[in-house]
Amino acid sequence: MLGCASAELDVLVDAGLPFEERAGVRHFDPNDLYNLGMYSGRTTTQPELAFRMLFRFTRRPVEELLRRKSWSFRLRLECPECAGPAPWHVAEPDVARFGGGLADVTAPAAGAGRAAYAATVTTTGARTPLVSPALRALVADYLGAGHRWQMLPVAMQADFRLVHALGATSCVAASLLLADRFRGAGFEAEARRGWFCGVLGGALDLPHACVEVLDEDGVLKSIDIAKAQLAARLSADTEEFRELCLGSIHNKAIPSTASANAPLARHACGSRVPVEVRSDIRAVR
Structure with a gap:
């Protein structure tokens, strides 16, 4: 991720980069490594390269961001320490207020362990700059x-x-x-x-x-x-x-x-471990 040699990693550790040692192997928090790479200034770390690639669209004319666009929207839900069958509660896409829409919705049925949510989501843009x-x-x-x-x-x-x-x-x-x-x-x-x-x-x-x-x-x-x-x-x-x-x-x-500080999904089984939510959102061509 950082593209550095072991000696450079030792320098970073000496300077305070946190890690845990398990069976003689150093384990680093991925957030720490991402942030370090993002602001390294080397321009060649994985976070820096990914950032430039992901945000290249921000340098283009914004008209493309204002048109209607449809997305194949999929959520995978997992209750890691599930206590048994129960209803799932999903924070659904809420796009109608801004001119979008939902179609082909498949909500998860009550069950245990894993579930899925699917829909076709249509979004649109509009120029409504702050006036206050x-x-x-x-x-x-x-x-x-x-x-x-x-x-x-x-x-x-x-x-x-x-x-x-x-x-x-x-x-x-x-x-x-x-x-x-x-x-x-x-x-x-x-x-x-x-x-x-x-x-x-x-x-x-x-x-x-x-x-x-x-x-x-x-x-x-x-x-x-x-x-x-x-x-x-x-x-x-x-x-x-x-x-x-x-x-x-x-x-x-x-x-x-x-x-913003609420979960995207809950499982009513009584487990205290938060539901893991993975999204897969792809443009409909």
């Missing part, structure tokens, strides 16, 4: 604060105050913090969990969230703050995409019915 000066000022303040986007454990992202106190951020933590600040300024706002699709053939499975806020013009706006941050880090010529992320809707985002 107060909202735009809060967004600008956040973007100017210099928080560093990082891969973080899912449970940690919900503690958005701790994450930002450490100088870090993620799409979930950033959305929760912005929603909190918007409400503090008197606006109706909620951070929503969802999916970012159309990359790596559906294989990218990362937590994602946006902020939904009722602007002073009475229109519900979606703010994909993390994507704006990451696009700015990629290149200065991503300004059109970054502006689209600040209030407008694009067809690569699928919001769910879950808030």
